[in-house]
Amino acid sequence: MDRKLVVSSSPHLRSPEDIQSVMVDVLVALFPVALMAVFLFGYRALVTMVIAMVVAMVTEAIILRKKDIFGDGSAAVTGLLLAMTLPPSPPWWVVAVGSVVAIVIGKHLFGGVGNNIFNPALVGRAVLAVSWAGHVAGDVWIQPVPFDLTVLSVTRTTVSDAVTAASPLATYDASLLDLFIGTVPGSLGETSALALIIGAIWLYFRGHIDWRIPGGFIGIVFIMGLLDGGFTMGVYHVLAGGVLLGALYMATDMVTSPVTPIGKIIFGVGCGVVTMVIRMFGTMPEGVTFGILLMNALTPIIDNLTIPKKFGEVKKNDA
Amino acid sequence: MGGILSIQNIRKGVNQCMSERTFVGGIHPSYSKEYTAGIPITSARPPSQVIIPLHQNIGAPCEPVVEVGDEVKLGQKIGEPKGFVSAPVFASVSGKVTKIEPYNHPLGNPVEAVFIESDGQDTPFEGMEPTKPLEQLTVDELKTIAKEAGLVGLGGATFPTHVKLAPPPETSIDTVIINGAECEPFLTADHRLMLEYADDIVYGLMAFMKALGAKKGIIGIEDNKPDALQSMEKAVSEGKGEYDIEVHALHTKYPQGAEKMLIKATTGREVPTGALPMAVNVVNQNVGTAVAMTEAIKLGKPLYERVVTITGPGISQPANLMVRNGTLISDIIEQCGGMTDDARKLILGGPMMGLAQPSTDVPAIKGTSGVLILTEEFVEELPIDPCIKCGKCLEGCPMNLPANFIGSASEMGKMDLAERYGAMDCFECGCCTYTCPAKRPLVQWIKIAKGEITASRKK
Numbered sequence: 001m002d003r004k005l006v007v008s009s010s011p012h013l014r015s016p017e018d019i020q021s022v023m024v025d026v027l028v029a030l031f032p033v034a035l036m037a038v039f040l041f042g043y044r045a046l047v048t049m050v051i052a053m054v055v056a057m058v059t060e061a062i063i064l065r066k067k068d069i070f071g072d073g074s075a076a077v078t079g080l081l082l083a084m085t086l087p088p089s090p091p092w093w094v095v096a097v098g099s100v101v102a103i104v105i106g107k108h109l110f111g112g113v114g115n116n117i118f119n120p121a122l123v124g125r126a127v128l129a130v131s132w133a134g135h136v137a138g139d140v141w142i143q144p145v146p147f148d149l150t151v152l153s154v155t156r157t158t159v160s161d162a163v164t165a166a167s168p169l170a171t172y173d174a175s176l177l178d179l180f181i182g183t184v185p186g187s188l189g190e191t192s193a194l195a196l197i198i199g200a201i202w203l204y205f206r207g208h209i210d211w212r213i214p215g216g217f218i219g220i221v222f223i224m225g226l227l228d229g230g231f232t233m234g235v236y237h238v239l240a241g242g243v244l245l246g247a248l249y250m251a252t253d254m255v256t257s258p259v260t261p262i263g264k265i266i267f268g269v270g271c272g273v274v275t276m277v278i279r280m281f282g283t284m285p286e287g288v289t290f291g292i293l294l295m296n297a298l299t300p301i302i303d304n305l306t307i308p309k310k311f312g313e314v315k316k317n318d319a
Numbered sequence: 320m321g322g323i324l325s326i327q328n329i330r331k332g333v334n335q336c337m338s339e340r341t342f343v344g345g346i347h348p349s350y351s352k353e354y355t356a357g358i359p360i361t362s363a364r365p366p367s368q369v370i371i372p373l374h375q376n377i378g379a380p381c382e383p384v385v386e387v388g389d390e391v392k393l394g395q396k397i398g399e400p401k402g403f404v405s406a407p408v409f410a411s412v413s414g415k416v417t418k419i420e421p422y423n424h425p426l427g428n429p430v431e432a433v434f435i436e437s438d439g440q441d442t443p444f445e446g447m448e449p450t451k452p453l454e455q456l457t458v459d460e461l462k463t464i465a466k467e468a469g470l471v472g473l474g475g476a477t478f479p480t481h482v483k484l485a486p487p488p489e490t491s492i493d494t495v496i497i498n499g500a501e502c503e504p505f506l507t508a509d510h511r512l513m514l515e516y517a518d519d520i521v522y523g524l525m526a527f528m529k530a531l532g533a534k535k536g537i538i539g540i541e542d543n544k545p546d547a548l549q550s551m552e553k554a555v556s557e558g559k560g561e562y563d564i565e566v567h568a569l570h571t572k573y574p575q576g577a578e579k580m581l582i583k584a585t586t587g588r589e590v591p592t593g594a595l596p597m598a599v600n601v602v603n604q605n606v607g608t609a610v611a612m613t614e615a616i617k618l619g620k621p622l623y624e625r626v627v628t629i630t631g632p633g634i635s636q637p638a639n640l641m642v643r644n645g646t647l648i649s650d651i652i653e654q655c656g657g658m659t660d661d662a663r664k665l666i667l668g669g670p671m672m673g674l675a676q677p678s679t680d681v682p683a684i685k686g687t688s689g690v691l692i693l694t695e696e697f698v699e700e701l702p703i704d705p706c707i708k709c710g711k712c713l714e715g716c717p718m719n720l721p722a723n724f725i726g727s728a729s730e731m732g733k734m735d736l737a738e739r740y741g742a743m744d745c746f747e748c749g750c751c752t753y754t755c756p757a758k759r760p761l762v763q764w765i766k767i768a769k770g771e772i773t774a775s776r777k778k
C-alpha cells in the first residue's frame with residue numbers, strides 16, 4: 001500500500017465556519033434592516049448602501065492586491081454598517097470617502113482584519129461627522145414616507161428636495177410605536193427597532209453575538225433614561241437614535257470588543273454610559289459613535305483584566 | 320461562571336430540558352457515528368503474526384520475560400512491568416517468539432516489541448482460570464486481579480487500572496463513574512459494548528466499587544445513544560443487587576467524556592486544576608475497562624484483545640472488531656476491504672484527540688479505540704487568518720481557558736505568558752482549534768507551549 005498519508009496534529013476535524021461565513025451571516029442579519037431602509041427612505045437608501053459597500057470592497061481589494069473583490073466579506077460588512085449610520089441621501093462622494101477612510105484608516109493602518117482597534121465603520125462615520133458635518137448631521141434628516149419609493153429618488157439628490165425633519169433625539173416627541181417600527185427621521189439603519197431586533201436574533205442563534213454587550217449597553221441606557229425621565233423616557237432612549245444599531249451591530253463587532261464574558265458586560269455598560277452622558281450633557285444630540293469608539297480603545301485592557309477563572313481554579317487564599 | 324445566566328445555559332436551554340447533566344463549554348461537531356453504530360462486534364481475523372510493544376500504558380514500560388525462540392501460549396505474560404505505574408502485556412496468539420526489537424508505535428517513536436509468529440492454534444495459557452465470584456473476593460484480591468490482567472484505561476488514556484484502585488490511604492473514594500459518554504465523533508466501540516456486554520459492565524463496576532469501598536456507582540452515557548441508555552438501565556436493575564448504581568443520561572456534547580467534565584456532569588464536583596479525580600473522591604473507569612475487569616474475574620482472561628471501531632469515509636467496510644493486541648493496522652484495514660482511493664489520513668483513536676499515523680505498519684495496542692480513515696476533504700490545508708477575537712475558542716473551552724491568548728503567546732514564543740494564561744491546564748481536547756473561524760491551530764500551539772514549559776521546569 002503505497003500511498004502518502006498525511007500526518008498532522010489533532011484535532012482532525014474543523015468546524016465548517018470560517019471568517020467569510022461569519023461575515024455572510026452578519027450581512028444576512030443586516031438584510032431586514034436594509035430592506036426597511038429602502039421601504040422607509042426609498043431607492044436612494046439602496047444607492048447609498050451599494051456605494052458604501054462597493055467602495056469598501058474595492059478599496060480593500062486594492063490594498064490586499066486581491067482579485068477576489070468579496071474576499072472574507074469583512075469589507076462589505078464595514079461598508080454596509082457605515083451606510084447604516086448615514087442619512088438617507090448624502091452626496092455620493094461623501095459616502096465613498098467614508099468607506100475609503102473606514103477601510104484605509106480604520107482597518108489597514110492598524111494591520112488589517114483582526115488587528116484594528118477601532119470599529120472601522122465608526123471611524124469612517126466619525127471622520128465624516130467631523131469633516132463634512134453638514135452632509136451627515138444637522139439638517140439632513142427627513143421624515144420617511146413608507147412605500148413611497150420616490151421620497152428621495154435617484155434623480156433628486158439633495159435633501160432640500162424632500163421634507164427635512166428633526167431627529168427624534170432633538171425633539172423627544174416621537175411616539176414609541178413609530179420608534180419601534182422606524183417611521184421616524186434618522187440614519188438609514190437606526191430607525192427601525194423591529195428590523196434591528198430581527199437581525200440580532202438571527203446573529204444570536206448563529207452564535208455570533210451574545211447577550212452581554214447589547215444587554216449591558218441597552219440596559220444601562222434604559223436605566224439612565226429611566227432615572228432621568230421615568231419609564232417612558234427610558235424606553236425612548238433605547239429606541240430613538242443609534243442605540244440599537246450600535247448595541248446590536250457595532251459594539252458587538254468581534255475584533256474591537258472584548259472576548260471575555262465579564263469584559264463584554266463592562267464594555268457594553270461603558271458604551272451605554274458614554275452615550276447617555278453625551279446625550280444628556282453634551283452639545284451633540286447623539287453619542288453612540290463616540291461611546292463605542294472610546295470603549296474600543298479600552299478593549300485590550302478590559303480583556304486583560306477579566307480573564308475568566310479556569311475550571312477547577314481555587315480561590316487564591318486556599319491555594 | 321456556571322450560573323443560570325451563562326450563555327451556554329441560555330442558548331442550549333432547549334436541549335438541556337432533555338438531559339441537564341453537562342458542563343460549561345464544549346462543541347457540537349458532527350458525530351458521524353452512523354458508519355458503525357449499528358454493526359455488532361465481530362472478531363477480527365486471527366493474525367498470523369503479532370508485534371506487541373512492551374510499553375502500552377501511561378507510566379513505566381515493561382521488560383520482556385520471554386526470549387527469542389520461546390514457545391508462548393495465548394494469554395501468557397510476555398512483559399513484566401518495571402514500576403508501580405505500569406501494566407504487564409500478554410501474548411495474543413499462541414506460537415513462537417521470533418524477534419524482540421524496536422518497532423513502530425502509535426505514539427510516535429519506535430518501542431521495544433515482542434514479535435510472535437502464530438501457530439494458528441490459540442492454545443490457551445494454563446494460568447487463565449476463573450477466579451472466585453465477586454462476593455468472595457477481597458479488596459486486595461480484586462486489586463491483584465486488575466494488576467495481573469494488565470488492565471489500563473481503555474478510553475485511550477491507558478492509565479493503569481490497579482493504580483486507580485489504590486488511592487492513598489488519606490483519600491476515600493465514594494463514587495465510581497463508568498464512562499460511556501463516547502463523545503469522540505466516529506467511535507462506537509463503547510456504544511456496542513453497552514449494547515452487547517451490558518451485564519459485564521455492571522459487574523465490572525461493582526468490582527471497582529468493592530475494591531474502592533465506594534458507596535455509589537454512576538454510568539454516564541450521552542443522550543444520543545438511547546438504546547445504550549436503555550440497555551444499561553436494564554442491566555443495572557437486573558444485576559446491581561445491593562449496590563447503589565445509577566445510569567445518567569448526559570447532554571450530547573464534546574468532550575462530555577473527558578474525565579473532569581464527566582465528573583462535573585454526573586456529580587457536580589469540580590476537580591481542582593492540576594489535581595486528579597481522587598481529589599473529589601471519585602474514580603473514573605471506561606466501559607471497556609469494566610468489561611475487561613469482569614473477564615479477568617470470571618474467565619481469568621488478561622487484556623490481550625479489545626474492541627476497535629474501524630470507520631471513516633476512507634474505509635470500504637466499516638466495522639466494530641475485537642482486535643488482538645499487536646495486530647498490524649494494515650492487516651485490519653485489509654480485512655475491512657481496504658482504503659478507498661481518496662483516503663488520505665490514518666488516525667488511531669477519534670478525530671478530536673487521535674494520533675495521525677505516517678504508516679499502516681503499526682500495531683494495535685491497549686489504547687487503540689479506533690482506526691479512523693479520513694479522505695481528501697478532511698486534509699485540506701486551511702490558511703491561518705489573524706484572530707478576529709470572536710471569543711468562540713474561550714466559549715468552547717471546557718477548562719475555560721483563553722485559548723486565543725495562550726495560542727498567540729506560544730506562536731510568538733512567549734512561553735511564560737502562555738503559562739500565566741493557563742497553558743498547563745489544557746488537556747488538549749481540541750475544541751478551540753475546531754471552533755476557530757480564523758482556522759488558527761490553537762491547541763497545536765498550546766501543545767508546543769506545554770512541551771517547552773515542562774522542559775524548562777525540569778531544568
Ligand code: SF4
Nearest residue numbers: 716745747748749751
Ligand atoms: S485550550 Fe485546551 S482544554 Fe481548552 S479547548 Fe483548547 S484544547 Fe481544549
Ligand code: SF4
Nearest residue numbers: 706707709710712755
Ligand atoms: S476562535 Fe479563533 S478567531 Fe475567535 S477568538 Fe479564538 S483564536 Fe481568535
